[in-house]
Amino acid sequence: MKNMRYLFVGIVFGLALTKGEAVSWYRIQEMFRFESFHMFGIFMTAVPVGALSLFLLRKFEVKTLDGKDIEKPKKHFHPGIIIGSLIFGFGWALTGACPGPLYAQIGSGSTVTVVTLIAALAGTWTFGKVQHVLPG
Amino acid sequence: MDLLYRPWPWFVAGPIIGLTVPLLLWIGNKRLGISSTLRHICAACLPANVPLFNYDWKKEIWSLFFAGGLFIGGWIGGWIFANPNPVAISPSTVEYFSGFGITRQTGLMPSSIFDWDLLLSLKGFLVMVGGGFLVGFGTRYAQGCTSGHGILGLSALQWPSLVATASFFLGGISFAHLVLPYILGL
Numbered sequence: 001m002k003n004m005r006y007l008f009v010g011i012v013f014g015l016a017l018t019k020g021e022a023v024s025w026y027r028i029q030e031m032f033r034f035e036s037f038h039m040f041g042i043f044m045t046a047v048p049v050g051a052l053s054l055f056l057l058r059k060f061e062v063k064t065l066d067g068k069d070i071e072k073p074k075k076h077f078h079p080g081i082i083i084g085s086l087i088f089g090f091g092w093a094l095t096g097a098c099p100g101p102l103y104a105q106i107g108s109g110s111t112v113t114v115v116t117l118i119a120a121l122a123g124t125w126t127f128g129k130v131q132h133v134l135p136g
Numbered sequence: 137m138d139l140l141y142r143p144w145p146w147f148v149a150g151p152i153i154g155l156t157v158p159l160l161l162w163i164g165n166k167r168l169g170i171s172s173t174l175r176h177i178c179a180a181c182l183p184a185n186v187p188l189f190n191y192d193w194k195k196e197i198w199s200l201f202f203a204g205g206l207f208i209g210g211w212i213g214g215w216i217f218a219n220p221n222p223v224a225i226s227p228s229t230v231e232y233f234s235g236f237g238i239t240r241q242t243g244l245m246p247s248s249i250f251d252w253d254l255l256l257s258l259k260g261f262l263v264m265v266g267g268g269f270l271v272g273f274g275t276r277y278a279q280g281c282t283s284g285h286g287i288l289g290l291s292a293l294q295w296p297s298l299v300a301t302a303s304f305f306l307g308g309i310s311f312a313h314l315v316l317p318y319i320l321g322l
Contacts, residue, residue: 003201005163010205011212013156018213020149021223024244030229032305032312038146043286045150050291053158062162070161075280075289077296084277085285085300087270089307093316094267096245098282099275100170102268103206108214110245112252116268123272124174128188134277 014104023104025096032093080136091123140217143224157291166198169284171275173203188276214244236320249320259322278303 020042021027031039056062057070064070092098095116097105102120105113127134160166177200178186179193222240230240238246254260275281278300280289286304289297 002164003198006160006166006198006201007205007208009156009159009163010202011209012205013153013202014206014209015213016144016149016152016156016209017206018210018244019144020146020153021143021244022149022153023210023214024223025246025250026223026225026229026233026240026244028308029233029312030225032309033229033232035226035229041146042150042153045147046154046287047290049151049154050157050287051293053155054161054291057158057161064161064165065163068165071165073161073167073288073292073294075285075292075294075296075300077299078279080277081279081296081300082303084274084279085303086274086307088274088278088281089304089309090311090315091267091270091272091274092282092304093308093311094263094319095271097271098170099174099271100203100206100281100283102271103170103203104210104214105245107207107210107212108218108244109211110243110250112250112255112264113245115255116264116271119265119268120272120275121174121177123269123274124171124276125178125182125186125189125272126269127273127276128175128178128186129184131186131188136277 013100014107017101018104018108023097023101023108028092028096078136080134083134083136091120141219143219153287154291157288160202164198166202167284168288169199169280170203170206171272171281171284172196173199174272175276176200218242233320236317238320257322259319262319262322274307 017023022042027039030036102113102117157168160168176193176196179189183189222242238248249263280300285297285300290301
C-alpha cells in the first residue's frame with residue numbers, strides 16, 4: 001500500500017508543525033505583530049533546508065524510490081496569485097491556520113475547527129464556481 | 137519523559153518541515169502542498185459542473201493520506217503529548233490579546249474564540265466560518281498555500297511563490313493590525 005508512505009510523512013510533518021507550534025493561533029498572531037522570532041525562524045530554516053535538499057537531489061541525480069527522474073517543481077505566475085494570496089492572508093490572520101494546520105488543529109483536539117475546515121471547503125468550492133468571472 | 141511533552145524550538149521544527157520537500161519527491165515525485173486537498177475533497181464530494189472540480193481526483197489520493205497524517209501528527213503532538221503549559225508567546229502579545237479577553241491557556245487555540253458555543257456569535261462566526269472561507273477561497277485563487285508556495289515553491293526558487301508568500305504576509309499583517317482588533321472587540 002504505497003499511500004501509507006504519504007500517511008507516514010504526513011504524520012512527521014504534522015508533528016513538526018504541531019510541536020513547533022506553527023499551528024497555534026497565538027503563534028500566528030505573534031508573528032503578524034512581529035513580537036517574536038519563533039515563526040520566522042521556522043521559515044528561515046525550513047526553506048534553506050528544502051532548497052539545499054533540492055540542490056543535492058539534482059546534483060547527484062537522485063531517482064525516486066521507483067527509479068524515476070525527479071521532476072523539478074515549477075510555479076507559474078498569474079495575477080490571481082497576488083489577489084488570492086492577500087485573501088488567504090486575511091483568513092490566516094483570523095483563523096491562525098493555513099490549510100495544513102487545519103487538519104493538525106482538529107487532531108490536537110480543537111473539534112470546532114472542523115467547522116473552519118468545512119468553511120474552507122466552501123471557499124474553495126465557491127472559487128471554482130465564480131472563477132470564470134474573476135481576473136487572473 | 138518531559139521531553140515528549142515539551143514544544144520544539146524553531147531550529148528543530150523548521151528543518152524537519154523543510155525535509156518533507158525532498159522526502160515527498162523521493163518517495164513518489166510528489167510536491168508538498170495542502171490546499172490542493174481542499175480541491176480534491178470538493179471534486180470527490182460535490183463536483184457539480186464546475187470545471188475546476190472535474191478531473192480524476194482518485195489519482196491525487198496520496199495527498200488525502202498525507203492530510204490524514206497531518207491529523208494524526210496533530211493528535212500525537214497536540215493531544216497525547218500535549219504541552220501542559222500555555223504556548224510561550226511573548227509578553228507583549230499576551231498583554232495585547234488579554235485586552236480582548238483572550239487569556240493564555242494551555243492548548244494551541246484560545247477557547248475564548250474557538251468554541252462550539254461561540255460558533256453562532258458574530259465574533260465566533262466571523263473568525264471561524266468567515267476566516268475559513270477566506271482561507272479556502274484565497275489559497276485556490278493563489279494556487280497554493282504556505283506549504284505549496286511558502287515552503288516548496290521558495291525551496292525550488294520559483295519567483296511566483298515569492299510573490300505569493302510576500303502577499304500572504306502582506307494580507308495577514310495588514311489584517312491583523314487594521315481589521316482584527318475590530319472583530320475581536322465585537
